[in-house]
Amino acid sequence: AWSITMSIAHVPMVIIGDILFLTLIVYFMSSMTEADSMVPFMQLLGLNFVASMCFAQCIRTITSFFNDDVLAQVVAGVFLVANVIFSGFAISYGSLPGYWEWLYWILPFPWWLRAAVNIEYLSSTYDTIMPNGRRRGDLYLAIWDFHKGDEWIGNAYIVLAGWFVLMTAIHVYKLTTFVPAASFAHKGDGDEAGQEPPPAPLGVEEVHLQLEGATTLLSPPVILAFRNVNYFVPVPGKKDKDLQLLNGVSGHFLPGSLTALMGSSGAGKTTLMDVLASRKTTGRAEGEIMVNGHVKDEVTFSRIIGYVEQSDIHNIHTTVREAVYFATTLRNAEPDAARKAQHVRDVLLMLELHHIADIMVGSTSAEQRKRVTMGVELAANPSILFLDEPTSGLDSRGANLVTEVMVKIAKANKTVVCTIHQPSAVIFSQFHSLLLLKRGGE
Numbered sequence: 001a002w003s004i005t006m007s008i009a010h011v012p013m014v015i016i017g018d019i020l021f022l023t024l025i026v027y028f029m030s031s032m033t034e035a036d037s038m039v040p041f042m043q044l045l046g047l048n049f050v051a052s053m054c055f056a057q058c059i060r061t062i063t064s065f066f067n068d069d070v071l072a073q074v075v076a077g078v079f080l081v082a083n084v085i086f087s088g089f090a091i092s093y094g095s096l097p098g099y100w101e102w103l104y105w106i107l108p109f110p111w112w113l114r115a116a117v118n119i120e121y122l123s124s125t126y127d128t129i130m131p132n133g134r135r136r137g138d139l140y141l142a143i144w145d146f147h148k149g150d151e152w153i154g155n156a157y158i159v160l161a162g163w164f165v166l167m168t169a170i171h172v173y174k175l176t177t178f179v180p181a182a183s184f185a186h187k188g189d190g191d192e193a194g195q196e197p198p199p200a201p202l203g204v205e206e207v208h209l210q211l212e213g214a215t216t217l218l219s220p221p222v223i224l225a226f227r228n229v230n231y232f233v234p235v236p237g238k239k240d241k242d243l244q245l246l247n248g249v250s251g252h253f254l255p256g257s258l259t260a261l262m263g264s265s266g267a268g269k270t271t272l273m274d275v276l277a278s279r280k281t282t283g284r285a286e287g288e289i290m291v292n293g294h295v296k297d298e299v300t301f302s303r304i305i306g307y308v309e310q311s312d313i314h315n316i317h318t319t320v321r322e323a324v325y326f327a328t329t330l331r332n333a334e335p336d337a338a339r340k341a342q343h344v345r346d347v348l349l350m351l352e353l354h355h356i357a358d359i360m361v362g363s364t365s366a367e368q369r370k371r372v373t374m375g376v377e378l379a380a381n382p383s384i385l386f387l388d389e390p391t392s393g394l395d396s397r398g399a400n401l402v403t404e405v406m407v408k409i410a411k412a413n414k415t416v417v418c419t420i421h422q423p424s425a426v427i428f429s430q431f432h433s434l435l436l437l438k439r440g441g442e
Contacts, residue, residue, distance in 0.1 A: 002175060003057075003060070003168060003171040003172050003175060004168065004172070006060065007053065007056075007057060007168065010052075010053065010056050011053070014049055014052040014053060014056075015049065017052070018045060018048045018049055018052065027041060027044070032044075032120060033120055033123040033124075033125040033126075034125075035123050035124045035125045036123050036124055039123075040119045040120060040123045043119045043153065044116060044119050044120075046157075047112060047115055047116060047119070047153070047156060047157065047160075050157055050160045050161060050164070051108070051109075051112045051160050053164055054108055054160045054161070054163045054164040054167070055108070055109075057163075057164050057167040057168055057171065058079065058108070058163065058167050059076050059079075059080075060167075060171055061167040061168075061170050061171040061174070062075055062076050062079055063075075063076055064171055064174045064175065065174065082103065082107060083107045083108065083109035083110070084109065086100060086103040086104050086107055086110060087104075087107075087109045087110045087113045088104060088110055088113060088114065088144070088145065088146060089113060089144075092144055092145040093145040093146070093147075094145040095145075108159065108160055108163045111152075111155065111156040111159045111160060112156055112160060114146055114147060114152050114156060115152055115153045115155075115156030115157075117140075117141060117144070117146050118141070118146070118147075118148065118149065118150070118152050118153055119153060120137075121137035121138070121140050121141050122137055122148070122150065123137070125137075126140065216334075216339065216342050216343035216346045216381070217343070217346050217347065217350060217378070217381060217412045218412060218413065219304075219381050219382065219383040219412070219413065219414060220304075220383055221255035221256070221383065221413050221415075222255055222291060222292060222304060222383040222384050222415050223252060223253070223254055223255060223290075223291070223292050223293070223415070224252065224253045224276065224289070224290070224291060224384060224415055224417075225251070225252035225253075225289075225290045225293075226249070226250060226251060226252070226276060226287060226288060226289045226290070227250045227287060227288045227290075228248045228249075228250060228286070228287045228288065229246055229248070229249045229250070229272065229275060229276075229285070229286070229287035229288075229289070230244060230246055230247060230248060230249075230285070230286040230287055231244070231245045231246035231268075231271060231272075231275050231280070231283060231284070231285050231286075231441070232244050232245070232283055232284045232285075232286075233245060233282065233283040233284075234282075234283070242283075242284065244441070245268050245271050245283075245441050246268050246271060246272055246275065246441035247440055247441045247442045248287075248442065249268075249272055249287075249437070249441065249442070251435045253384070253415045253417050253433075254415065254432075254433070255383070255413050255414065255415045256410055256411065256413050256414070256415075257410055257415065257416070257432040257433055258406055258407055258410040258416045258418075258430065258431050258432050258433075259415075259416065259417045259418075259431065259432065259433045259434070259435060260418065260419075260420050260423070260428070260431040260433070260434050260435070261273060261417060261418065261419040261420070261435050261437070262419075262420060262421075262434060262435070262436050262437070263436060263437035263438060263439075264438070264439050265421075266439055267437040267438055267439050267440070267441065268437055268440075268441035269419040269437055270388055270389075270419055271441065272437065272441070273386050273388065273417065273419060276289060276386075276417075277305055277307055277386050278296075278298055278301060278302065279307065303380075304382055304383040304384060305382050305383070305384045305385070305386065306377030306378065306380055306382035306384070306385045306386070307377065307385075307386045307387075307388075308370075308373050308374050308377050308385065308386065308387040308388065308390060308418075309373070309388055310388045310389045310390075310392055312366075312369045312370055312372070312373045314361045314369065314372060314373070314376075315361065316360065316361050316362030317360065317361075317362065318360070318361055319357065319358050319359060319360055319361070320348070320353050320356055320357050320358070320359060320361060320364065320368075320372055320375075321344065321348065321357040321358060323361055323372055323375070323376060324344050324347050324348060324353075324372070324375045324376060324378075324379055325340075325341075325344045327375075327376040327377075327379035327380070328340050328343055328344050328347075328379040328380075330379075331379050331380035332379055332380055332381060343379070343381070344379075347375045347378045347379060348375065350378070350405070350408055350409065350412070351371045351372075351374060351375050351378070351405050352371070352401075352405065353368070353371055353372065353375060356368060365398070366393060366394055366398060367394050367395075367397075367398030367399070367401055367402055370390055370394065370398075370402055371401075371402065371405055374387070374390070374402075374405065374406075374409075378409070382414070383414060383415060384414065384415040384416075384417070385409060385414055385415070385416045385417070386417050386418070387406065387416070387417070387418035387419070388418070388419055389418075389419050389420065389421060390402050390403075390406065390418055390420070391403065391420060391423065391427065392421065396424060399423075399424070399427055400424075400426060400427060403423075403427045403430050404430070406418065406430075407430050410432070
């Protein structure tokens with residue numbers, strides 16, 4: 001559904017882009033043909049629309065196969081470069097080595113270019129007979145080794161539409177059967193696609209609590225304790241030598257409390273939080289991490305935590321309510337739709353976002369957007385909430401509002417831990433406990 005919706009949403013942008021860009025800039029400023037009652041122009045306009053839809057879907061499909069955005073951009077770039085190189089423009093068809101010729105007939109861009117040049121040079125503008133007896137348009141096509149004929153225009157529409165349908169089908173299949181990689185979500189015995197995860201031992205007691213006005217935000221209380229936590233990363237260029245970023249750190253975080261992780265720059269505040277939250281995919285971690293007295297189970301631990309990044313990344317065209325509701329739909333296991341809707345209302349009330357619930361995220365202030373980020377994580381109703389520098393970049397009023405909201409979250413019997421740098425006395429006084437690190441991760 002998402003793939004098809006994205007394609008539909010892309011249509012207005014393609015129409016506006018093709019009409020404005022092609023009409024006002026490229027076509028007439030390039031002195032392309034205006035003969036034959038502008039039929040070539042309309043043909044090229046339609047061809048560009050189909051080609052734009054095709055290439056947008058190709059890029060979406062290719063990038064959906066990669067969890068790393070850098071790798072996805074590289075592969076998508078290779079695909080685009082291959083289309084240009086083997087289009088018949090950079091290297092003419094007659095100059096292509098035989099073992100690369102198949103790319104000329106398979107890739108979509110060569111079909112678009114072949115049709116575009118035929119639309120232009122088969123028009124009556126190029127009917128002039130040259131001294132050698134050949135038609136001027138036919139001579140141009142022959143010089144560049146392009147195949148001539150109206151059939152190539154119709155064939156291009158068919159091939160480009162076929163690529164679009166094929167890429168859409170692959171994209172839908174990929175998104176339907178997608179299973180997160182181990183580095184993003186720890187997969188257990190029942191985490192295969194289409195299966196319900198087993199009720200693994202969380203070490204969390206099921207406690208039924210009552211909290212006025214926010215019953216859907218109640219979660220089982222979790223005590224997170226750790227002892228002698230060490231973390232090492234490899235030193236570039238030096239084999240068998242590791243750099244130690246955390247050195248024997250011990251502590252515990254209690255439910256219903258707001259804990260500050262503080263220390264100088266480079267002390268390892270975010271590193272410690274990432275290690276405890278199992279977000280580190282490189283390096284080596286050592287030490288004991290206990291959840292309610294039980295050894296942390298990687299499979300189930302990710303289901304009871306939320307992690308608020310320092311950067312606030314949202315779709316700016318959705319409302320605050322839509323952002324929280326979308327996250328709730330994806331991450332909250334509650335099957336009852338009415339209960340989910342109530343959960344969204346509870347989150348907005350707790351974060352004091354209810355009065356701006358129908359405002360676009362892109363129109364919110366920095367501290368409001370930070371609270372929206374917190375709301376997206378609260379959508380999963382975690383027992384533990386980690387926050388990385390939530391007050392960074394905010395003015396004193398905004399930082400105080402965000403801190404007050406964190407206190408309210410902790411009062412819902414959640415374990416709230418955040419890194420914070422140089423808080424004011426007012427903000428610092430709202431924390432219940434402190435874990436102070438010195439340089440070297442101690």
